[in-house]
Amino acid sequence: MAYFTQQLINAITLGAIYGLIAIGYTMVYGIIGMINFAHGEVFMIGAFISLIGFMICAMLGIGSGAVAIILVLLVAMTFTAIYGWAIERTAYRPLRGSFKLAPLISAIGVSILLQNYVQLAQGARPKPGGHVVEGGFNLFSADGFDVRVTWLQIVIVVVTVVLMAGFSWLIAATPLGRQQRACEQDMKMASLLGVNVDRTISLTFVMGAALAAVAGAMFLMYYGIIDFFIGFLAGIKAFTAAVLGGIGSLPGAMLGGLLIGLIEVFWAGYFSSEYKDVAVFAILVLVLIFRPTGLLGKPEIEKV
Amino acid sequence: MLEVREVATFYGAIQALHGVDLDVAAGEIVTLIGANGAGKSTLLMTICGSPRARTGSIRLEGQDITHLPTHEIVLRGVAQVPEGRRIFPRMSVYENLQMGAIVADPAHFQKDIERVFEMFPRLAERREQRGGTLSGGEQQMLAIGRALMSRPRLLLLDEPSLGLAPLIVRQIFEAIGRIAREEKVTIFLVEQNAYHALRLADRGYVLVNGRVRLSGTGRELLANPEIRSAYLEGGHE
Ligand SMILES: Nc1ncnc2c1ncn2[C@@H]1O[C@H](COP(=O)(O)OP(=O)(O)OP(=O)(O)O)[C@@H](O)[C@H]1O
Ligand SMILES: [Mg+2]
Numbered sequence: 161m162a163y164f165t166q167q168l169i170n171a172i173t174l175g176a177i178y179g180l181i182a183i184g185y186t187m188v189y190g191i192i193g194m195i196n197f198a199h200g201e202v203f204m205i206g207a208f209i210s211l212i213g214f215m216i217c218a219m220l221g222i223g224s225g226a227v228a229i230i231l232v233l234l235v236a237m238t239f240t241a242i243y244g245w246a247i248e249r250t251a252y253r254p255l256r257g258s259f260k261l262a263p264l265i266s267a268i269g270v271s272i273l274l275q276n277y278v279q280l281a282q283g284a285r286p287k288p289g290g291h292v293v294e295g296g297f298n299l300f301s302a303d304g305f306d307v308r309v310t311w312l313q314i315v316i317v318v319v320t321v322v323l324m325a326g327f328s329w330l331i332a333a334t335p336l337g338r339q340q341r342a343c344e345q346d347m348k349m350a351s352l353l354g355v356n357v358d359r360t361i362s363l364t365f366v367m368g369a370a371l372a373a374v375a376g377a378m379f380l381m382y383y384g385i386i387d388f389f390i391g392f393l394a395g396i397k398a399f400t401a402a403v404l405g406g407i408g409s410l411p412g413a414m415l416g417g418l419l420i421g422l423i424e425v426f427w428a429g430y431f432s433s434e435y436k437d438v439a440v441f442a443i444l445v446l447v448l449i450f451r452p453t454g455l456l457g458k459p460e461i462e463k464v
Numbered sequence: 465m466l467e468v469r470e471v472a473t474f475y476g477a478i479q480a481l482h483g484v485d486l487d488v489a490a491g492e493i494v495t496l497i498g499a500n501g502a503g504k505s506t507l508l509m510t511i512c513g514s515p516r517a518r519t520g521s522i523r524l525e526g527q528d529i530t531h532l533p534t535h536e537i538v539l540r541g542v543a544q545v546p547e548g549r550r551i552f553p554r555m556s557v558y559e560n561l562q563m564g565a566i567v568a569d570p571a572h573f574q575k576d577i578e579r580v581f582e583m584f585p586r587l588a589e590r591r592e593q594r595g596g597t598l599s600g601g602e603q604q605m606l607a608i609g610r611a612l613m614s615r616p617r618l619l620l621l622d623e624p625s626l627g628l629a630p631l632i633v634r635q636i637f638e639a640i641g642r643i644a645r646e647e648k649v650t651i652f653l654v655e656q657n658a659y660h661a662l663r664l665a666d667r668g669y670v671l672v673n674g675r676v677r678l679s680g681t682g683r684e685l686l687a688n689p690e691i692r693s694a695y696l697e698g699g700h701e
Binding site: 338341342345348349350352355 | 512514534535538539543544546550552553554555559562563564610614
Protein backbone atom coordinates (compact mmCIF):
# COMPACT_ATOMS: atom_id res chain seq x y z
CA MET A 161 0.00 0.00 0.00
CA ALA A 162 2.73 2.43 0.94
CA TYR A 163 4.74 1.53 -2.12
CA PHE A 164 1.65 1.95 -4.28
CA THR A 165 0.90 5.38 -2.83
CA GLN A 166 4.46 6.47 -3.42
CA GLN A 167 4.27 5.39 -7.06
CA LEU A 168 0.97 7.18 -7.42
CA ILE A 169 2.47 10.44 -6.17
CA ASN A 170 5.40 10.15 -8.53
CA ALA A 171 3.12 9.26 -11.43
CA ILE A 172 0.87 12.27 -10.92
CA THR A 173 3.91 14.55 -10.94
CA LEU A 174 5.22 13.08 -14.16
CA GLY A 175 1.74 13.03 -15.69
CA ALA A 176 1.38 16.75 -15.00
CA ILE A 177 4.50 17.46 -17.05
CA TYR A 178 3.36 15.26 -19.95
CA GLY A 179 -0.10 16.80 -19.84
CA LEU A 180 1.28 20.32 -20.24
CA ILE A 181 3.28 19.29 -23.29
CA ALA A 182 0.36 17.30 -24.72
CA ILE A 183 -1.85 20.40 -24.75
CA GLY A 184 0.43 21.94 -27.38
CA TYR A 185 0.11 18.91 -29.65
CA THR A 186 -3.62 18.73 -29.32
CA MET A 187 -4.33 22.43 -29.83
CA VAL A 188 -2.21 22.67 -32.95
CA TYR A 189 -3.75 19.49 -34.34
CA GLY A 190 -7.20 20.82 -33.54
CA ILE A 191 -6.75 24.03 -35.44
CA ILE A 192 -4.66 23.08 -38.47
CA GLY A 193 -4.84 19.29 -38.46
CA MET A 194 -1.10 18.87 -38.24
CA ILE A 195 1.15 17.04 -35.78
CA ASN A 196 3.79 19.55 -34.78
CA PHE A 197 6.70 17.15 -34.43
CA ALA A 198 8.96 20.02 -33.38
CA HIS A 199 6.92 20.51 -30.21
CA GLY A 200 9.16 18.18 -28.17
CA GLU A 201 12.09 20.40 -29.09
CA VAL A 202 10.14 23.47 -28.06
CA PHE A 203 9.79 21.84 -24.64
CA MET A 204 13.55 21.16 -24.62
CA ILE A 205 14.25 24.80 -25.49
CA GLY A 206 11.98 25.78 -22.60
CA ALA A 207 14.04 23.59 -20.26
CA PHE A 208 17.30 25.19 -21.41
CA ILE A 209 15.94 28.72 -21.10
CA SER A 210 14.88 27.78 -17.57
CA LEU A 211 18.34 26.43 -16.85
CA ILE A 212 19.89 29.71 -17.93
CA GLY A 213 17.20 31.58 -16.02
CA PHE A 214 18.02 29.77 -12.77
CA MET A 215 21.72 30.45 -13.29
CA ILE A 216 21.03 34.15 -13.75
CA CYS A 217 18.82 34.17 -10.66
CA ALA A 218 21.66 32.59 -8.68
CA MET A 219 24.11 35.17 -10.03
CA LEU A 220 21.79 37.99 -9.05
CA GLY A 221 21.57 36.46 -5.61
CA ILE A 222 17.85 35.79 -5.61
CA GLY A 223 17.65 33.54 -2.61
CA SER A 224 13.97 32.79 -2.44
CA GLY A 225 12.96 29.67 -4.36
CA ALA A 226 9.45 30.93 -4.99
CA VAL A 227 10.63 34.22 -6.50
CA ALA A 228 13.18 32.42 -8.67
CA ILE A 229 10.61 29.95 -9.94
CA ILE A 230 8.09 32.64 -10.82
CA LEU A 231 10.72 34.72 -12.60
CA VAL A 232 12.10 31.74 -14.47
CA LEU A 233 8.64 30.56 -15.51
CA LEU A 234 7.73 33.98 -16.87
CA VAL A 235 10.99 34.35 -18.76
CA ALA A 236 10.88 30.79 -20.12
CA MET A 237 7.25 31.15 -21.22
CA THR A 238 7.98 34.40 -23.00
CA PHE A 239 11.07 33.28 -24.87
CA THR A 240 9.76 29.82 -25.70
CA ALA A 241 6.56 31.40 -26.98
CA ILE A 242 8.68 33.47 -29.36
CA TYR A 243 10.26 30.25 -30.61
CA GLY A 244 6.80 28.72 -31.12
CA TRP A 245 5.64 31.78 -32.99
CA ALA A 246 8.73 31.91 -35.19
CA ILE A 247 8.52 28.20 -36.06
CA GLU A 248 4.94 28.55 -37.25
CA ARG A 249 5.74 31.71 -39.15
CA THR A 250 8.79 30.43 -40.98
CA ALA A 251 8.35 26.67 -41.29
CA TYR A 252 4.60 26.02 -41.45
CA ARG A 253 2.70 29.05 -42.65
CA PRO A 254 4.42 29.27 -46.04
CA LEU A 255 3.43 25.63 -46.61
CA ARG A 256 -0.21 26.06 -45.70
CA GLY A 257 -2.34 24.97 -48.61
CA SER A 258 0.34 22.80 -50.16
CA PHE A 259 0.25 19.01 -49.94
CA LYS A 260 -0.50 17.50 -46.58
CA LEU A 261 2.87 15.95 -45.81
CA ALA A 262 4.82 19.16 -46.46
CA PRO A 263 4.44 20.76 -43.02
CA LEU A 264 5.15 17.39 -41.39
CA ILE A 265 8.46 17.10 -43.19
CA SER A 266 9.18 20.71 -42.33
CA ALA A 267 8.44 19.92 -38.67
CA ILE A 268 10.99 17.12 -38.64
CA GLY A 269 13.49 19.52 -40.18
CA VAL A 270 12.82 22.12 -37.49
CA SER A 271 13.16 19.45 -34.84
CA ILE A 272 16.61 18.38 -36.07
CA LEU A 273 17.66 21.99 -36.48
CA LEU A 274 16.72 22.88 -32.90
CA GLN A 275 18.48 19.81 -31.49
CA ASN A 276 21.66 20.64 -33.33
CA TYR A 277 21.43 24.28 -32.44
CA VAL A 278 21.18 23.54 -28.72
CA GLN A 279 23.90 20.91 -28.99
CA LEU A 280 26.23 23.47 -30.52
CA ALA A 281 25.24 26.34 -28.26
CA GLN A 282 25.08 24.43 -24.97
CA GLY A 283 27.28 21.42 -25.60
CA ALA A 284 26.33 17.79 -25.90
CA ARG A 285 26.95 16.85 -22.28
CA PRO A 286 24.05 16.78 -19.82
CA LYS A 287 23.77 19.95 -17.76
CA PRO A 288 22.72 19.99 -14.13
CA GLY A 289 20.67 22.81 -12.64
CA GLY A 290 17.36 23.99 -11.30
CA HIS A 291 17.91 22.78 -7.73
CA VAL A 292 15.86 25.44 -6.04
CA VAL A 293 13.24 23.50 -4.11
CA GLU A 294 14.65 21.05 -1.59
CA GLY A 295 13.05 18.81 0.99
CA GLY A 296 9.66 17.40 1.59
CA PHE A 297 7.75 15.52 4.26
CA ASN A 298 6.67 12.01 5.12
CA LEU A 299 3.03 11.45 4.37
CA PHE A 300 2.88 8.23 6.36
CA SER A 301 4.89 5.11 6.99
CA ALA A 302 3.74 1.57 6.52
CA ASP A 303 5.34 -1.83 5.95
CA GLY A 304 8.63 -0.21 6.89
CA PHE A 305 8.33 2.13 3.94
CA ASP A 306 8.15 5.95 4.13
CA VAL A 307 5.75 7.60 1.71
CA ARG A 308 7.39 10.85 0.85
CA VAL A 309 6.04 13.94 -0.87
CA THR A 310 8.61 16.54 -1.89
CA TRP A 311 7.81 20.22 -1.90
CA LEU A 312 8.84 20.23 -5.54
CA GLN A 313 6.15 17.67 -6.38
CA ILE A 314 3.59 19.89 -4.74
CA VAL A 315 4.87 22.89 -6.67
CA ILE A 316 4.67 20.97 -9.96
CA VAL A 317 1.17 19.69 -9.39
CA VAL A 318 -0.17 23.00 -8.12
CA VAL A 319 1.34 25.02 -10.96
CA THR A 320 0.00 22.51 -13.48
CA VAL A 321 -3.49 22.46 -12.04
CA VAL A 322 -3.64 26.25 -11.92
CA LEU A 323 -2.37 26.58 -15.50
CA MET A 324 -4.69 23.92 -16.87
CA ALA A 325 -7.68 25.43 -15.13
CA GLY A 326 -6.78 28.89 -16.37
CA PHE A 327 -6.17 27.65 -19.87
CA SER A 328 -9.44 25.69 -19.98
CA TRP A 329 -11.25 28.80 -18.87
CA LEU A 330 -9.49 30.84 -21.55
CA ILE A 331 -10.65 28.43 -24.25
CA ALA A 332 -14.16 27.92 -22.92
CA ALA A 333 -15.19 31.36 -21.81
CA THR A 334 -13.21 34.19 -23.42
CA PRO A 335 -13.65 35.77 -26.87
CA LEU A 336 -10.13 34.66 -27.71
CA GLY A 337 -10.94 31.04 -26.88
CA ARG A 338 -14.20 31.22 -28.78
CA GLN A 339 -12.37 32.42 -31.88
CA GLN A 340 -9.87 29.63 -31.42
CA ARG A 341 -12.63 27.04 -31.27
CA ALA A 342 -14.40 28.63 -34.23
CA CYS A 343 -11.26 28.28 -36.34
CA GLU A 344 -11.07 24.66 -35.25
CA GLN A 345 -14.62 23.94 -36.38
CA ASP A 346 -14.75 25.96 -39.61
CA MET A 347 -11.84 28.17 -40.45
CA LYS A 348 -13.40 29.73 -43.52
CA MET A 349 -16.57 30.65 -41.67
CA ALA A 350 -14.53 32.15 -38.86
CA SER A 351 -12.79 34.42 -41.34
CA LEU A 352 -16.16 35.37 -42.86
CA LEU A 353 -17.14 36.64 -39.42
CA GLY A 354 -14.04 38.76 -39.09
CA VAL A 355 -11.66 36.44 -37.26
CA ASN A 356 -8.04 36.99 -38.24
CA VAL A 357 -7.28 33.34 -38.85
CA ASP A 358 -3.51 33.70 -39.27
CA ARG A 359 -3.28 35.51 -35.96
CA THR A 360 -5.40 32.89 -34.22
CA ILE A 361 -3.15 30.10 -35.51
CA SER A 362 -0.07 32.02 -34.37
CA LEU A 363 -1.62 32.41 -30.93
CA THR A 364 -2.28 28.69 -30.73
CA PHE A 365 1.41 28.01 -31.28
CA VAL A 366 2.35 30.68 -28.79
CA MET A 367 0.09 29.25 -26.09
CA GLY A 368 1.24 25.67 -26.72
CA ALA A 369 4.88 26.75 -26.53
CA ALA A 370 4.33 28.70 -23.31
CA LEU A 371 2.83 25.63 -21.63
CA ALA A 372 5.66 23.46 -22.95
CA ALA A 373 8.10 25.96 -21.42
CA VAL A 374 6.51 25.44 -18.02
CA ALA A 375 6.80 21.69 -18.52
CA GLY A 376 10.47 22.22 -19.46
CA ALA A 377 11.15 24.22 -16.31
CA MET A 378 9.51 21.58 -14.15
CA PHE A 379 11.29 18.73 -15.92
CA LEU A 380 14.57 20.49 -15.17
CA MET A 381 13.70 20.97 -11.51
CA TYR A 382 12.39 17.41 -11.17
CA TYR A 383 15.30 15.55 -12.75
CA GLY A 384 17.93 18.20 -12.06
CA ILE A 385 19.69 17.47 -15.33
CA ILE A 386 18.91 18.03 -19.01
CA ASP A 387 20.51 17.63 -22.41
CA PHE A 388 19.65 18.57 -25.99
CA PHE A 389 17.93 15.24 -26.57
CA ILE A 390 15.25 15.32 -23.84
CA GLY A 391 12.66 16.69 -26.26
CA PHE A 392 12.60 13.52 -28.30
CA LEU A 393 11.39 11.06 -25.66
CA ALA A 394 9.27 13.51 -23.71
CA GLY A 395 7.78 14.74 -26.99
CA ILE A 396 6.77 11.27 -28.13
CA LYS A 397 5.32 10.45 -24.74
CA ALA A 398 3.31 13.65 -24.64
CA PHE A 399 2.18 12.98 -28.19
CA THR A 400 1.06 9.52 -27.05
CA ALA A 401 -0.81 11.21 -24.21
CA ALA A 402 -2.58 13.48 -26.68
CA VAL A 403 -3.55 10.54 -28.88
CA LEU A 404 -4.65 8.46 -25.91
CA GLY A 405 -6.85 11.25 -24.61
CA GLY A 406 -8.20 11.99 -28.09
CA ILE A 407 -6.15 14.27 -30.31
CA GLY A 408 -7.83 17.66 -30.63
CA SER A 409 -9.44 17.42 -27.19
CA LEU A 410 -8.13 19.67 -24.43
CA PRO A 411 -9.41 17.63 -21.45
CA GLY A 412 -8.22 14.58 -23.37
CA ALA A 413 -4.65 15.89 -23.40
CA MET A 414 -4.73 16.44 -19.64
CA LEU A 415 -6.23 13.03 -18.94
CA GLY A 416 -3.86 11.38 -21.41
CA GLY A 417 -0.87 13.02 -19.73
CA LEU A 418 -1.94 11.72 -16.37
CA LEU A 419 -2.49 8.20 -17.72
CA ILE A 420 0.88 8.10 -19.47
CA GLY A 421 2.51 9.21 -16.21
CA LEU A 422 0.72 6.39 -14.40
CA ILE A 423 1.60 3.77 -16.99
CA GLU A 424 5.25 4.76 -17.09
CA VAL A 425 5.75 4.94 -13.34
CA PHE A 426 3.79 1.81 -12.47
CA TRP A 427 5.43 -0.17 -15.22
CA ALA A 428 8.82 0.86 -13.93
CA GLY A 429 7.77 0.29 -10.32
CA TYR A 430 6.20 -3.13 -10.70
CA PHE A 431 7.80 -4.67 -13.79
CA SER A 432 10.96 -3.29 -15.20
CA SER A 433 12.29 0.20 -15.53
CA GLU A 434 14.15 -0.86 -18.65
CA TYR A 435 11.00 -1.31 -20.67
CA LYS A 436 8.97 1.63 -19.38
CA ASP A 437 9.33 3.58 -22.65
CA VAL A 438 8.35 0.51 -24.63
CA ALA A 439 5.21 0.24 -22.54
CA VAL A 440 4.26 3.77 -23.47
CA PHE A 441 4.85 3.19 -27.17
CA ALA A 442 2.88 -0.05 -27.05
CA ILE A 443 -0.01 2.03 -25.74
CA LEU A 444 0.38 4.41 -28.67
CA VAL A 445 0.21 1.54 -31.16
CA LEU A 446 -2.75 -0.08 -29.43
CA VAL A 447 -4.72 3.16 -29.28
CA LEU A 448 -4.03 3.91 -32.92
CA ILE A 449 -5.25 0.45 -33.89
CA PHE A 450 -8.27 0.03 -31.65
CA ARG A 451 -9.45 3.50 -30.77
CA PRO A 452 -7.91 6.14 -33.02
CA THR A 453 -10.24 8.83 -31.68
CA GLY A 454 -8.84 8.29 -28.16
CA LEU A 455 -10.70 8.28 -24.88
CA LEU A 456 -12.30 11.71 -25.13
CA GLY A 457 -12.04 12.12 -28.90
CA LYS A 458 -14.79 13.93 -30.71
CA PRO A 459 -17.43 11.70 -32.22
CA GLU A 460 -17.36 11.99 -36.00
CA ILE A 461 -21.13 11.88 -36.43
CA GLU A 462 -22.25 15.46 -36.33
CA LYS A 463 -24.95 17.15 -38.33
CA VAL A 464 -23.54 20.26 -39.94
CA MET B 465 -22.66 50.34 -52.37
CA LEU B 466 -21.13 47.40 -54.23
CA GLU B 467 -19.53 47.58 -57.66
CA VAL B 468 -18.25 44.41 -59.26
CA ARG B 469 -16.24 45.00 -62.42
CA GLU B 470 -14.89 42.40 -64.86
CA VAL B 471 -14.30 39.92 -62.06
CA ALA B 472 -12.69 36.62 -63.05
CA THR B 473 -12.18 33.92 -60.43
CA PHE B 474 -10.32 30.65 -60.80
CA TYR B 475 -10.10 27.42 -58.83
CA GLY B 476 -6.64 26.31 -59.87
CA ALA B 477 -6.91 26.06 -63.65
CA ILE B 478 -10.72 26.01 -63.69
CA GLN B 479 -12.29 29.38 -64.38
CA ALA B 480 -15.56 29.85 -62.49
CA LEU B 481 -16.29 33.53 -63.20
CA HIS B 482 -15.64 35.08 -66.63
CA GLY B 483 -15.69 38.83 -66.17
CA VAL B 484 -18.75 39.51 -64.02
CA ASP B 485 -20.13 43.05 -63.84
CA LEU B 486 -22.86 44.05 -61.45
CA ASP B 487 -23.92 46.78 -59.05
CA VAL B 488 -25.88 46.91 -55.86
CA ALA B 489 -27.01 50.35 -54.72
CA ALA B 490 -27.44 51.26 -51.05
CA GLY B 491 -30.81 50.24 -49.70
CA GLU B 492 -31.61 47.88 -52.57
CA ILE B 493 -32.52 44.22 -52.53
CA VAL B 494 -30.78 42.66 -55.50
CA THR B 495 -31.03 39.02 -56.38
CA LEU B 496 -28.79 36.76 -58.42
CA ILE B 497 -30.29 33.65 -59.95
CA GLY B 498 -28.65 30.91 -61.95
CA ALA B 499 -28.46 27.18 -62.42
CA ASN B 500 -26.29 24.82 -60.38
CA GLY B 501 -22.65 25.48 -61.03
CA ALA B 502 -23.25 28.89 -62.61
CA GLY B 503 -20.85 30.50 -60.15
CA LYS B 504 -23.24 32.20 -57.74
CA SER B 505 -21.55 31.04 -54.55
CA THR B 506 -18.18 31.72 -56.09
CA LEU B 507 -19.21 35.32 -56.69
CA LEU B 508 -20.35 35.82 -53.09
CA MET B 509 -17.15 34.31 -51.75
CA THR B 510 -15.07 36.38 -54.16
CA ILE B 511 -16.72 39.53 -52.80
CA CYS B 512 -15.42 38.41 -49.40
CA GLY B 513 -11.95 37.76 -50.78
CA SER B 514 -11.87 33.96 -50.55
CA PRO B 515 -11.12 32.90 -53.25
CA ARG B 516 -9.70 36.16 -54.53
CA ALA B 517 -10.56 37.63 -57.92
CA ARG B 518 -7.67 37.04 -60.30
CA THR B 519 -8.60 40.02 -62.46
CA GLY B 520 -11.17 42.78 -62.20
CA SER B 521 -12.10 44.85 -59.19
CA ILE B 522 -14.61 44.96 -56.36
CA ARG B 523 -15.47 48.23 -54.67
CA LEU B 524 -17.44 48.69 -51.50
CA GLU B 525 -18.80 52.15 -50.81
CA GLY B 526 -16.27 53.52 -53.27
CA GLN B 527 -13.27 51.78 -51.72
CA ASP B 528 -11.36 49.05 -53.50
CA ILE B 529 -11.59 45.84 -51.47
CA THR B 530 -10.36 43.42 -54.14
CA HIS B 531 -7.10 42.70 -52.37
CA LEU B 532 -8.09 42.99 -48.73
CA PRO B 533 -7.96 39.92 -46.48
CA THR B 534 -11.37 38.46 -45.68
CA HIS B 535 -11.52 39.62 -42.08
CA GLU B 536 -10.89 43.22 -43.15
CA ILE B 537 -13.63 43.11 -45.74
CA VAL B 538 -15.98 41.93 -43.00
CA LEU B 539 -14.80 44.77 -40.80
CA ARG B 540 -16.01 47.21 -43.48
CA GLY B 541 -19.60 46.10 -43.10
CA VAL B 542 -20.10 42.97 -45.21
CA ALA B 543 -21.74 39.88 -43.71
CA GLN B 544 -22.44 36.61 -45.43
CA VAL B 545 -24.96 33.85 -44.82
CA PRO B 546 -23.00 31.23 -46.72
CA GLU B 547 -24.07 28.23 -48.72
CA GLY B 548 -24.77 25.32 -46.35
CA ARG B 549 -25.20 27.77 -43.41
CA ARG B 550 -21.91 26.79 -41.80
CA ILE B 551 -23.11 26.95 -38.22
CA PHE B 552 -20.36 26.08 -35.73
CA PRO B 553 -21.61 22.62 -34.77
CA ARG B 554 -19.99 22.34 -31.34
CA MET B 555 -20.98 25.80 -30.16
CA SER B 556 -24.27 26.77 -28.61
CA VAL B 557 -26.76 29.00 -30.37
CA TYR B 558 -25.68 31.80 -28.06
CA GLU B 559 -21.99 31.31 -28.85
CA ASN B 560 -22.71 31.23 -32.57
CA LEU B 561 -24.39 34.61 -32.18
CA GLN B 562 -21.44 35.88 -30.15
CA MET B 563 -19.20 34.85 -33.04
CA GLY B 564 -21.32 37.00 -35.33
CA ALA B 565 -20.64 40.04 -33.18
CA ILE B 566 -16.84 39.96 -33.42
CA VAL B 567 -16.54 43.07 -35.55
CA ALA B 568 -19.43 44.86 -33.85
CA ASP B 569 -19.29 47.35 -31.02
CA PRO B 570 -19.68 45.30 -27.80
CA ALA B 571 -21.97 48.00 -26.43
CA HIS B 572 -24.63 46.94 -28.95
CA PHE B 573 -24.48 43.26 -28.14
CA GLN B 574 -27.41 42.97 -25.74
CA LYS B 575 -29.71 45.00 -27.91
CA ASP B 576 -28.74 43.16 -31.09
CA ILE B 577 -29.17 39.70 -29.64
CA GLU B 578 -32.60 40.61 -28.30
CA ARG B 579 -33.49 41.82 -31.76
CA VAL B 580 -32.42 38.48 -33.27
CA PHE B 581 -34.40 36.55 -30.65
CA GLU B 582 -37.42 38.72 -31.33
CA MET B 583 -37.12 38.03 -35.07
CA PHE B 584 -36.55 34.28 -34.56
CA PRO B 585 -38.16 33.24 -31.27
CA ARG B 586 -37.16 29.60 -31.88
CA LEU B 587 -33.55 30.60 -31.40
CA ALA B 588 -34.34 32.13 -28.01
CA GLU B 589 -35.84 28.83 -26.84
CA ARG B 590 -32.74 26.99 -28.00
CA ARG B 591 -30.12 29.40 -26.75
CA GLU B 592 -27.98 26.71 -25.09
CA GLN B 593 -28.50 23.98 -27.72
CA ARG B 594 -25.50 22.99 -29.82
CA GLY B 595 -25.57 24.37 -33.35
CA GLY B 596 -24.96 20.94 -34.87
CA THR B 597 -28.16 19.54 -33.40
CA LEU B 598 -30.51 22.24 -34.74
CA SER B 599 -32.92 21.46 -37.57
CA GLY B 600 -32.17 22.82 -41.04
CA GLY B 601 -34.63 25.67 -40.68
CA GLU B 602 -33.31 26.62 -37.25
CA GLN B 603 -29.77 26.55 -38.59
CA GLN B 604 -30.80 28.92 -41.37
CA MET B 605 -32.36 31.29 -38.85
CA LEU B 606 -29.21 31.12 -36.79
CA ALA B 607 -27.03 31.80 -39.81
CA ILE B 608 -29.06 34.90 -40.61
CA GLY B 609 -29.11 36.01 -36.98
CA ARG B 610 -25.37 35.50 -36.72
CA ALA B 611 -24.79 37.64 -39.81
CA LEU B 612 -27.01 40.39 -38.39
CA MET B 613 -25.03 40.50 -35.15
CA SER B 614 -22.21 42.29 -36.96
CA ARG B 615 -24.60 45.12 -37.96
CA PRO B 616 -23.68 44.78 -41.62
CA ARG B 617 -24.40 47.43 -44.19
CA LEU B 618 -24.31 44.82 -46.96
CA LEU B 619 -25.76 41.36 -46.34
CA LEU B 620 -24.92 38.54 -48.74
CA LEU B 621 -27.26 35.55 -48.61
CA ASP B 622 -26.52 32.30 -50.44
CA GLU B 623 -29.65 30.22 -51.09
CA PRO B 624 -31.26 30.75 -47.69
CA SER B 625 -34.36 28.76 -48.73
CA LEU B 626 -32.49 25.64 -49.83
CA GLY B 627 -33.97 22.45 -48.44
CA LEU B 628 -36.61 24.13 -46.30
CA ALA B 629 -40.36 23.50 -46.15
CA PRO B 630 -42.58 26.11 -47.86
CA LEU B 631 -43.77 27.55 -44.57
CA ILE B 632 -40.24 28.11 -43.32
CA VAL B 633 -39.22 29.48 -46.72
CA ARG B 634 -41.93 32.09 -46.40
CA GLN B 635 -40.76 32.99 -42.88
CA ILE B 636 -37.19 33.36 -44.08
CA PHE B 637 -38.17 35.62 -46.98
CA GLU B 638 -40.32 37.68 -44.67
CA ALA B 639 -37.40 38.10 -42.34
CA ILE B 640 -35.16 39.19 -45.21
CA GLY B 641 -37.72 41.78 -46.25
CA ARG B 642 -37.92 43.06 -42.68
CA ILE B 643 -34.17 43.27 -42.38
CA ALA B 644 -34.00 45.38 -45.52
CA ARG B 645 -36.80 47.69 -44.48
CA GLU B 646 -36.27 48.04 -40.76
CA GLU B 647 -32.52 47.74 -40.40
CA LYS B 648 -31.73 49.57 -43.65
CA VAL B 649 -29.41 46.77 -44.72
CA THR B 650 -28.57 46.44 -48.40
CA ILE B 651 -29.21 42.89 -49.56
CA PHE B 652 -27.62 40.77 -52.24
CA LEU B 653 -29.50 37.51 -52.42
CA VAL B 654 -28.50 34.39 -54.33
CA GLU B 655 -31.44 32.08 -54.97
CA GLN B 656 -32.62 29.07 -56.93
CA ASN B 657 -36.08 29.86 -55.67
CA ALA B 658 -36.45 32.47 -58.42
CA TYR B 659 -40.11 33.19 -57.88
CA HIS B 660 -39.78 34.28 -54.25
CA ALA B 661 -36.50 36.04 -54.84
CA LEU B 662 -37.64 38.07 -57.84
CA ARG B 663 -40.83 39.09 -56.09
CA LEU B 664 -38.89 40.37 -53.11
CA ALA B 665 -36.08 42.01 -55.07
CA ASP B 666 -35.87 45.46 -56.60
CA ARG B 667 -33.58 44.15 -59.31
CA GLY B 668 -32.11 40.86 -60.42
CA TYR B 669 -29.26 39.39 -62.41
CA VAL B 670 -29.10 36.04 -64.14
CA LEU B 671 -25.77 34.24 -64.10
CA VAL B 672 -25.03 31.59 -66.72
CA ASN B 673 -21.72 29.74 -66.77
CA GLY B 674 -19.86 32.46 -64.92
CA ARG B 675 -21.26 35.36 -66.98
CA VAL B 676 -24.12 37.78 -66.38
CA ARG B 677 -26.66 36.91 -69.04
CA LEU B 678 -29.62 39.13 -68.15
CA SER B 679 -30.54 41.84 -65.73
CA GLY B 680 -33.58 43.92 -64.96
CA THR B 681 -36.13 44.75 -62.32
CA GLY B 682 -37.69 41.88 -60.43
CA ARG B 683 -40.95 42.38 -62.27
CA GLU B 684 -39.30 42.43 -65.71
CA LEU B 685 -37.40 39.24 -65.04
CA LEU B 686 -40.47 37.49 -63.69
CA ALA B 687 -42.27 38.32 -66.92
CA ASN B 688 -39.38 37.28 -69.17
CA PRO B 689 -40.27 34.08 -71.06
CA GLU B 690 -36.68 32.84 -71.01
CA ILE B 691 -36.62 33.08 -67.22
CA ARG B 692 -40.04 31.55 -66.90
CA SER B 693 -38.99 28.48 -68.82
CA ALA B 694 -35.53 28.11 -67.28
CA TYR B 695 -36.04 29.06 -63.62
CA LEU B 696 -39.75 29.03 -62.86
CA GLU B 697 -40.68 25.67 -64.33
CA GLY B 698 -42.94 23.60 -62.15
CA GLY B 699 -44.92 26.50 -60.73
CA HIS B 700 -44.23 28.68 -57.73
CA GLU B 701 -42.56 27.99 -54.40
N1 LIG C 1 -13.45 24.68 -54.21
C1 LIG C 1 -13.63 24.47 -55.54
N2 LIG C 1 -12.66 23.87 -56.27
C2 LIG C 1 -12.81 23.67 -57.59
N3 LIG C 1 -13.89 24.03 -58.30
C3 LIG C 1 -14.89 24.63 -57.63
C4 LIG C 1 -14.81 24.88 -56.22
N4 LIG C 1 -15.95 25.48 -55.83
C5 LIG C 1 -16.70 25.61 -56.94
N5 LIG C 1 -16.07 25.10 -58.02
C6 LIG C 1 -16.59 25.08 -59.40
O1 LIG C 1 -16.91 26.38 -59.78
C7 LIG C 1 -18.14 26.40 -60.51
C8 LIG C 1 -19.12 27.34 -59.84
O2 LIG C 1 -19.48 26.79 -58.57
P1 LIG C 1 -20.43 27.55 -57.55
O3 LIG C 1 -20.41 26.81 -56.29
O4 LIG C 1 -20.04 28.98 -57.51
O5 LIG C 1 -21.82 27.40 -58.27
P2 LIG C 1 -23.27 27.84 -57.78
O6 LIG C 1 -23.81 28.74 -58.82
O7 LIG C 1 -23.20 28.38 -56.42
O8 LIG C 1 -24.04 26.45 -57.81
P3 LIG C 1 -25.16 25.87 -56.81
O9 LIG C 1 -26.45 26.48 -57.20
O10 LIG C 1 -25.15 24.41 -57.09
O11 LIG C 1 -24.75 26.22 -55.42
C9 LIG C 1 -18.61 24.97 -60.56
O12 LIG C 1 -18.26 24.46 -61.83
C10 LIG C 1 -17.86 24.27 -59.48
O13 LIG C 1 -17.59 22.94 -59.81
MG1 LIG D 1 -23.91 27.77 -54.63
